[in-house]
Amino acid sequence: MMYCLIVDDSRTIRKVSREIVESLSFEVEEAENGEAGLSRCRARMPDVVLLDWNMPVMDGYSFLKELRRSPGGGMPKVVFCTTENDLDHITRALEAGADEYVMKPFDKAILAAKFQELGLLSESLSL
Amino acid sequence: MTELEFETLRVFLKARSGLALSPDKRYLVESRLASVCTRFKIESLSRLIWEIKSGRSQAVENATIEAMTTNETFFFRDKAPFDLFQDVLLPRFIKERAASRRLRIWCAAASTGQEPYSLAMLLKEASARMPGWQIDIVATDISNEVLEKARAGIYNQFEVQRGLPIRLLVKYFTQKGDQWQIASDIRSMVDFRYLNLIEDFGRLGPFDIVYCRNVLIYFDTQTKADVLRRIAQQMPPDGALVLGASETILGITDALTLDPSYRGLYGKSASVSGASRPALVGIR
Structure with a gap:
């Protein structure tokens, strides 16, 4: 079973995201900020990270740059999942090593399509 | 909608667009054609069917076909x-x-x-x-x-x-x-x-x-x-x-x-x- 780490300071977003990702047959863990997310990654590197941008302690952008510098940190697919919906933020995220970018609000169809595109889901899955 | 009205709509859609309206799609008709009624200020579905049957308005006919057409699509659909x-x-x-x-x-x-x-x-x-x-x-x-x-x-x-x-x-x-x-x-x-x-x-x-x-x-x-x-x-x-x-x-x-x-x-x-x-x- 693939393992997804959700890094978001909003408990509600984490809950909704967990429900969607679990329905796609992923094992899910949560972290409430970038620093906690890095700790989770050091303990067990996920297959995919769903990452918020604005968070206390350590934001998603700093998390991503730190992750990509870490041993094995190039492996997880990182999908930003944020309300920062402008081209400048998207470009910065891609330059920092993000694989995909989801603009909030989102739904299961969007997330499933992104996961499918990243090769995390079977192409035969009906979206 | 009466059986006769449904049949009128079915025949019209088949002849004009090829769309096959099966009886199990009956639920779609009311929800999709409500917007046509609103747009053309037609008071009921029965009246809309009458308009179609009379052939008085090409615009109403086209809008009916468009409303019954499914336009679900997205980029790189199905990959x-x-x-x-x-x-x-x-x-x-x-x-x-x-x-x-x-x-x-x-x-x-x-x-x-x-x-x-x-x-x-x-x-x-x-x-x-x-x-x-x-x-x-x-x-x-x-x-x-x-x-x-x-x-x-x-x-x-x-x-x-x-x-x-x-x-x-x-x-x-x-x-x-x-x-x-x-x-x-x-x-x-x-x-x-x-x-x-x-x-x-x-x-x-x-x-x-x-x-x-x-x-x-x-x-x-x-x-x-x-x-x-x-x-x-x-x-x-x-x-x-x-x-x-x-x-x-x-x-x-x-x-x-x-x-x-x-x-x-x-x-x-x-x-x-x-x-x-x-x-x-x-x-x-």
Whole structure:
């Protein structure tokens, strides 16, 4: 079973995201900020990270740059999942090593399509 | 809605658009036609059916057909047909059309444009391998309303996120507030035209590749067979037809043959190819 780490300071977003990702047959863990997310990654590197941008302690952008510098940190697919919906933020995220970018609000169809595109889901899955 | 009214609507849709309205789709009628009633200030569904039957308003008839048409689409929908285009069809036709350097593609149910624009973006990505090629993408639909949106190439946040890789969004779209518009050089690659598939489409000319996904499912068997036969006539002997993954031609037509290597890919049957090869002149 693939393992997804959700890094978001909003408990509600984490809950909704967990429900969607679990329905796609992923094992899910949560972290409430970038620093906690890095700790989770050091303990067990996920297959995919769903990452918020604005968070206390350590934001998603700093998390991503730190992750990509870490041993094995190039492996997880990182999908930003944020309300920062402008081209400048998207470009910065891609330059920092993000694989995909989801603009909030989102739904299961969007997330499933992104996961499918990243090769995390079977192409035969009906979206 | 009475049985007679439902039957009137069913006959009208079949005759005018080929849409097969089965009794189990009855629930769709009221929800979809309510907006037509509101738009034309028609007080009830019964009155709308009467308007259709009387043939007094072309606008009401067109709006009814458009309302009953399903326009569900998104960029790179189902992914596999676009991988097929990029990895199989395009390399094949770059080789086979090396002399003419001409490629004609038809999206037969283009809806709001995501399918032809997805193909256009893939062609743009492959442009270094196709210098000097003339590429035509003709995209047709029965709904003028969706064609208008397709031509504008403006999509909301939800629409650009369903299936469109973020790198292609950044590369080929401009943000306009909370909307995203596809680049003018991609828009100019696609020629959007109104077309009712049950009517003659010979004037469109021949096509090397035809995408006709998720539209034949709304037709009855006889209409499907007729449309598929006429699509085959538009294809050269080595032409390719891509249908939706859940669609089949089995028992419907022998004008086309499934390519066993790729799901949804069909070629022209040997028995009919050659005899009806369209001429590559006088098109457009």
